[in-house]
Amino acid sequence: MKLLLIHAWNETEVAYRGRFSSLLSYPSLTLAVLYSLVPEGMFGQIDVVDENSQRVQYDRTHYDVVMISFETSSALSAYRHADAFRERGSYVVCGGYHATAMPEEALQHCDTVIIGPAEISIPAFLHDFAAGAPKARYHNPIVCAAEYPIPARDVVTKHRKLRIPAVIADRGCNNRCKYCSMSMMWRSDPRPVESVVEEVRSLHTKMVIFYDPNFFAKREYALSLMKALEPLHILWASNATADFGYDHELMEAAYRSGCRGVLIGLESLNTSSLRSVGKRFQETDKYKTVIANIHSHGMAVNGCFVLGFDSDTEEELLALPERVDRLGLDLCRFAVLTPYPGTKLYEDYEKHGRILTHEWSRYNQHTAVFSPVNLSAGRLDAIYRQVWREAYSWKRVLRRTFTSPWRFHPYVFILLGANIGFKFLGIDQKRNAS
Numbered sequence: 318m319k320l321l322l323i324h325a326w327n328e329t330e331v332a333y334r335g336r337f338s339s340l341l342s343y344p345s346l347t348l349a350v351l352y353s354l355v356p357e358g359m360f361g362q363i364d365v366v367d368e369n370s371q372r373v374q375y376d377r378t379h380y381d382v383v384m385i386s387f388e389t390s391s392a393l394s395a396y397r398h399a400d401a402f403r404e405r406g407s408y409v410v411c412g413g414y415h416a417t418a419m420p421e422e423a424l425q426h427c428d429t430v431i432i433g434p435a436e437i438s439i440p441a442f443l444h445d446f447a448a449g450a451p452k453a454r455y456h457n458p459i460v461c462a463a464e465y466p467i468p469a470r471d472v473v474t475k476h477r478k479l480r481i482p483a484v485i486a487d488r489g490c491n492n493r494c495k496y497c498s499m500s501m502m503w504r505s506d507p508r509p510v511e512s513v514v515e516e517v518r519s520l521h522t523k524m525v526i527f528y529d530p531n532f533f534a535k536r537e538y539a540l541s542l543m544k545a546l547e548p549l550h551i552l553w554a555s556n557a558t559a560d561f562g563y564d565h566e567l568m569e570a571a572y573r574s575g576c577r578g579v580l581i582g583l584e585s586l587n588t589s590s591l592r593s594v595g596k597r598f599q600e601t602d603k604y605k606t607v608i609a610n611i612h613s614h615g616m617a618v619n620g621c622f623v624l625g626f627d628s629d630t631e632e633e634l635l636a637l638p639e640r641v642d643r644l645g646l647d648l649c650r651f652a653v654l655t656p657y658p659g660t661k662l663y664e665d666y667e668k669h670g671r672i673l674t675h676e677w678s679r680y681n682q683h684t685a686v687f688s689p690v691n692l693s694a695g696r697l698d699a700i701y702r703q704v705w706r707e708a709y710s711w712k713r714v715l716r717r718t719f720t721s722p723w724r725f726h727p728y729v730f731i732l733l734g735a736n737i738g739f740k741f742l743g744i745d746q747k748r749n750a751s
């Protein structure tokens with residue numbers, strides 16, 4: 318039997334596919350994890366396609382089973398592949414963020430939908446498939462973290478990807494932001510510290526990115542993991558929340574264990590916007606101190622901002638590049654607020670008739686797919702592009718890089734690379750502007 322694993326890509330998305338993509342395009346673990354869940358010996362051939370840099374070919378091989386992973390913005394591409402493989406007689410399974418939020422829609426294009434994480438469901442499905450009785454739906458939301466398999470990283474292409482391996486220690490997050498897809502998918506306890514350390518050690522790498530949505534959320538766990546990472550002498554980065562910048566013991570432990578950068582979803586400089594989406598840390602006047610504190614512990618900060626909250630005004634959004642400068646961030650990223658299916662935000666906007674389109678390829682965080690309150694959707698799109706352009710002028714790129722805490726260290730070139738990568742992300746080239 319032959320199996321094909323696909324990670325679909327939104328074909329209208331030009332970002333992360335350009336010349337500089339390998340400077341900032343993190344390697345996804347999805348395909349590597351799915352592959353590792355397939356019992357050895359069940360398939361004579363397993364092919365893996367990351368559509369970000371590889372092509373899906375319908376007629377080269379006949380596959381018995383095709384499994385497709387996709388996020389919301391890639392759903393239309395994924396459905397096209399699913400329909401094409403079904404026409405050719407393959408058994409098609411869909412999973413991932415969008416299929417989890419919209420299982421009925423996915424079932425119009427596939428034979429089985431797997432809702433939630435794959436760790437229990439893929440082995441269960443394959444067992445039933447081999448017995449000739451696969452079910453239409455599998456849903457096993459609670460996975461024992463001690464049983465996560467080691468991802469089969471080597472079977473996935475690294476083309477156009479940052480060559481720094483990713484690891485996950487704790488999939489959980491203690492917050493419930495209204496727009497977040499991850500809290501719907503990722504629920505579990507942290508992995509045992511020893512198994513995380515063993516995995517990092519086996520990578521024989523000097524740098525790692527942790528995909529934990531909130532690395533420091535479980536403080537005692539984070540402290541013991543960081544203590545155990547110290548002897549490995551690696552450098553690492555992960556996601557944090559703003560309160561990290563007030564916890565000096567955590568910051569010291571982070572630096573000692575090799576942390577040199579954190580990504581923080583600051584989201585907005587408007588407190589009512591943060592309140593409206595249930596963000597726990599809402600004191601925007603403390604952001605500058607948070608960033609300065611983290612810098613004083615030798616770590617860089619990538620701040621992410623979202624445009625389009627109900628309290629946002631044109632004037633405030635247009636002032637973002639300058640206000641972000643004043644915060645002293647090392648890297649910044651902007652996204653249009655996107656109500657992803659499965660989130661509370663989507664439910665609210667749907668209920669109030671604010672969703673403008675269900676064309677999923679537009680749910681790419683570069684396009685307003687809902688009616689904002691204080692400006693039009695078209696104007697929000699235009700301001701979003703202007704903010705990227707201004708925040709990534711050469712002057713700002715160089716100033717951000719060479720005032721960072723990394724400026725006296727050779728790793729400053731990583732930061733410069735990431736800033737240049739974002740400058741050429743290709744937001745302005747997007748093909749599907751509304």
Ligand code: B12
Pocket residue numbers: 324325326327328330332333341342343344345346347350351367369384385386387388389390391410411412413414415431433434435436438439497498499502528529530657658680681682683
């Ligand atoms: C790495 C990454 C990227 C990389 C690589 C993506 C790629 N396709 O190669 C880059 C930087 C390029 C990227 C781009 C984007 N990303 Co991204 N990305 C991630 C990130 C940080 C890690 C993914 C990962 O490796 N997870 C680890 C694996 C093991 O977990 P997983 O994917 O959830 O898989 C589990 C389950 O979902 C399930 N599952 C998943 N697929 C399947 C398939 C089958 C068949 C089955 C059975 C089960 C199953 O089982 C797995 C194991 O339990 C996630 C956030 C996160 N922490 O997950 C965001 C995330 C997936 N990205 C997201 C988004 C929005 C985007 C962009 C639209 C953003 C943008 N505008 O730039 C683009 C989309 C590009 C596109 N596809 O067209 C959202 C998706 C939300 C949604 N509902 O759609 C996420 C969740 C981040 C978030 N904050 O919400 N991304």
Ligand code: SF4
Pocket residue numbers: 490491492493494497498499500530531558582
């Ligand atoms: S802090 Fe981040 S991961 Fe946690 S719920 Fe909010 S957006 Fe999601």
